[in-house]
Amino acid sequence: MTILNVRGLSKRFGGLQALSDVTFAVPQGQIVGLIGPNGAGKTTFFSTLVGLIRPDSGTIKLGDASLVGMKPHKVAALGMTKTFQNVALFAESSVLDNVLTAGLLRHDVTTAREQALICLDRVGLRSVAHKLAGELSFPERARVELARALCTGPKVLLLDEVMAALNPVEMQEIMDLIRSLRDDGLTLLVVEHHMRAIMTICDRILVLNFGKLLADGTAQQVANDPVVIEAYLGRSMEAHT
Ligand SMILES: Nc1ncnc2c1ncn2[C@@H]1O[C@H](COP(=O)(O)OP(=O)(O)OP(=O)(O)O)[C@@H](O)[C@H]1O
Ligand SMILES: [Mg+2]
Structure with missing residues (x-):
């Protein structure tokens, strides 16, 4: 069952296209990683999903509810928060x-x-x-x-770099917590720069680059995708682990 359905989401800040026609759907109970270089639009994307930023175009549906134009507290009351x-x-x-x-x-x-x-x-x-x-x-x-x-x-929880500055033990604890939340029926979207953590816990990974969705697949598929390697992972992959 699809819990979150995003179609053609775009947002421009002045001359900067921060989100460009982002489309994807998430089934209930999935842990989805969202990766991409600094400034790729990850936080903007999360903020748009929860109603902190109004998109220029596109639709966001949480279950049957259309969210665009809704205030963050209404979105949270419907079950999505970041x-x-x-x-x-x-x-x-x-x-x-x-x-x-x-x-x-x-x-x-x-x-x-x-x-x-x-x-x-x-x-x-x-x-x-x-x-x-x-x-x-x-x-x-x-x-x-x-x-x-x-x-x-929440039914859908968006985590924006909650593992930043954690030591390996603390990171493992948060990873275990994310898994146990999923076991309780939550759907999670996780922005994280720690590549190993994201590859370990996520069922699926979205790659964002200059506001565009570059790839959408399993950790294995994304890690081997030449377009992703060129845009993001490449030689810097070790630096991100
Ligand atoms: N309110 C805003 N007004 C103008 N530009 C913005 C605003 N918010 C973000 N931006 C710009 O949009 C782009 C995307 O920013 P965003 O914070 O979404 O990136 P990010 O992928 O979360 O990066 P990081 O990994 O560093 O957290 C950046 O170029 C940023 O400077
Ligand atoms: Mg960010």
């Missing part, structure tokens, strides 16, 4: 309150608090729930961002 590449938490609020506010989209305060604790447990941060968010390390903040997204109760 993490932010530049994590911005309320530094003077507790970790719990930072996560709880996301849960208010669906729940009253009491239930949102319970849900926030469950989500913090899920990302391994239950023990720091009452710390101020500003006191956390960078990798911990990325996990709070993930817990915050989870607390909106």
Whole structure:
């Protein structure tokens, strides 16, 4: 069953074509990687999907619902949300309150608090729930961002470089978490520069270059695609692992 269906999505910023006629569909329960060089349009793509950026043309459907023109909180209420590449938490609020506010989209305060604790447990941060968010390390903040997204109760979760700056052990934990979320029925789109991680966890990989979808296939297919190698992987592949 297709859960996300994107047709002909385009977005221009002044003279820059940030997204160019992007078309693809995702079946429920897939883990899809989205890779491409810096500035390829990955974050713009995610922002457009969740209603933070309005596309110039194209359609986005989540199940039967058409999303273009909808505000981000409506898109989140329908079940799709994204993490932010530049994590911005309320530094003077507790970790719990930072996560709880996301849960208010669906729940009253009491239930949102319970849900926030469950989500913090899920990302391994239950023990720091009452710390101020500003006191956390960078990798911990990325996990709070993930817990915050989870607390909106998504069906489709878009993760924008949640593994940046993590050590190998922390990365493995996040990879295990992504898999367990999928086992719970979530569909995940994952932007990541760590090539080995993306090749390991994703059922399928999309390659974006200058806003255009360059390839769409399994890790094996994409890694062996001459067009992808020339545009992105090439000699720099080792540098990205
Ligand atoms: N609001 C904006 N206004 C103008 N240009 C923008 C805006 N947002 C992004 N861009 C430009 O659009 C292009 C795509 O940016 P985007 O952030 O989507 O790339 P990315 O693939 O996420 O890159 P990275 O891997 O560095 O995170 C870049 O050239 C960027 O400078
Ligand atoms: Mg980005």
